[in-house]
Amino acid sequence: MFLINAWYNKAGWLIVLRPLSLLFSWLASRRRQKQQAALRQASPQHTAVPVIVVGNIAVGGTGKTPLVLALSRALHDRGITAGVLSRGYGGRAPQYPFVVNADSQVLHTGDEARLLRRHSAGPMVVDPERSRGLQALIETGRCDVVISDDGLQHYRLRRDIEIVVVDGTRGLGNGWCLPAGPLREPPARLAQVDYVVINGANRAFSEDTLSAGDTSVTTMRLIPAYWVNVKTGERADVQALPVPDAIRHDMHALAGIGNPQRFFDTLDELGLAVTCHPYADHHAYNAVELAFARDKVLLMTEKDAVKCESFAGDHWWSLIVSAELAQGFTEAFCDQVTHILARRQHDAQQQQ
Known part of the structure; x- marks a missing residue:
């Protein structure tokens, strides 16, 4: 957390790491160029179904x-x-590629994949080797397109559309690559993708600072939808959290996501006074460390909740959110996918 805070607060001492950042940036660009050259020489030149990569250039959640x-x-x-492809971070499946079903254990899938499976209609596969996982998804015969959750830097994965998400509060930090800054690739990478989506309309920076060039820049907002009791599955209105008066004065909240403060700020906007407990992204909780909240109110994200269901207390609730997208972006994206599908179909007919 110390280094993350330094990145986003633009601490001056990070300048000593700047030479390493320049080396990291050069190596990242070099690796991407080599992988792209290898893909251009390989056959076929595109996958059987269109691939959309949703990723970021900064470490942490966006x-x-x-x-x-x-x-x-x-x-x-x-x-x-749409089939969904995920790395399955935090999980260890019996084998890879691993098809994620409704009853798959979070131990095998990781937290994000478990959450995605819960809300996705199409097939889903996790595999650290994304190209192999993509092939497994295609072989199911049940998806028209594939959306990869993360994987922007997995250059061996062919893709038709690239979408980068940027945290509207933190932006790109000090704009430097690792280790002096939070970036996996230099800001200029944004000018090479199809869309940049800023998460949070009340952003603390201008679009000019993104170096996105002619890339389409749009926004999204995470809207609190409803509460779900982690133990029972009971739903409650987002403005009517059913908390007994006897314990309302001592409520707690945890978040093991890329930017825990985003969740805590949401609770504050909902008028909930809580004691905050930030954890590292993908933290694996256990009953012992959360025993302090056994008989108390404990609020968490859905990503956290999928790892706490087996030992949850009676008053543990997860907040379900949905992404509200700009109408123009949704239409442009769907039109682009439809066009790619039509082109693929035409090419297939021409080859027959």
Whole structure:
């Protein structure tokens, strides 16, 4: 957390790491160029179904998973079935590629994949080797397109559309690559993708600072939808959290996501006074460390909740959110996917 705070607060001492950042940036660009050259020489030149990559250039969470779900639903409304591909971070499956079903254990899938499976209609596969996982998804014969949750830097994965999500509060930090800054690739990478989506309309920076060039820049907002009791599955209105008066004065909240403060700020906006407990992204909780809240109110994200269901207390609730996208972006994205599908179909007919 110390280094993350330094990146986003633009601490002056990070300048000593700047030479390493320049080396990291050069190596990242070099690796990408080599992988792209290898793909251009390989055959065929495109995958059997279009591939959409939703990723980021900064370490930590930016809101990719809610966007993947929103895009999947938008395509579904157009009659297009999207399969979802995930690395399965934090999980260890019996084998890879691993097809994620409704009853798959979070131990095997990881937290984000478990959450995605819960809300996705199409097939889903996790595999650290994304190209192999993509092939497994295609072989199911049940998807028209594939959306990869993260994987922007997995250059061996062919893709037709690239979407980068940027945290509207933190932006790109000090704009430097690792280790002096939070970036996996230099800011200029944004000018090479199809869309940049800023998560949070009340952003603390201008679009000019993104170096996105002619790339389409749009926004999204995470909207609190409803509460779900982690133990029972009971639903409650987002403005009517059913908390007994006897314990309302001592409520707690945890978040093991890329930017825990985003969740805590949301609770504050909902008028909930809580003691905050930030954890590292993908933290694996256990009953012992959360015993302090056994008989108390404990609020968490859905990503956290999938790892706490087996030992949850009676008053543990997860907040379900949905991504609200700009109408113009949703239409442009779906139109682009429809066009790619039509072109693929035409090419296939020409080859027959």
